[in-house]
Amino acid sequence: MALEKIIKLTRSSEKKFKQGNFKESIEDKRKVYLILESESEEEIINKFREELSNLYSSKFDLINDHKLRIDQSKINEIINLLKKQSEEKYMRGNYKAAVKALRRSEKYFSNNLS
Numbered sequence: 001m002a003l004e005k006i007i008k009l010t011r012s013s014e015k016k017f018k019q020g021n022f023k024e025s026i027e028d029k030r031k032v033y034l035i036l037e038s039e040s041e042e043e044i045i046n047k048f049r050e051e052l053s054n055l056y057s058s059k060f061d062l063i064n065d066h067k068l069r070i071d072q073s074k075i076n077e078i079i080n081l082l083k084k085q086s087e088e089k090y091m092r093g094n095y096k097a098a099v100k101a102l103r104r105s106e107k108y109f110s111n112n113l114s
Helices: 002-018 022-038 042-056 062-067 072-091 095-109
Strands: none
Touching (some): 002 022, 002 095, 022 072, 022 095, 042 095
């Protein structure tokens, strides 16, 4: 149930982002992270990572290339920094920048290592 809702909200957010509806896109992403915080099942987190990998897969992906050259602690540091930036931008009402920062953090979080 939670996994289905996470996937639905993630896809909805991506669609809204591509349509330029940044406020609703970031709202959907924030809902996803609230659900993820309440769920501690490794399976749900892994399925979420797979979904992100499918959404953000690209032949030319600089973030994926960067992930190959840094260790997991650095990846986690970058993810936390980007999430913090997203929250700051959201609080200022800059929804476009907030959703872009969160999307970048998700690219680091995803499974898509070449």
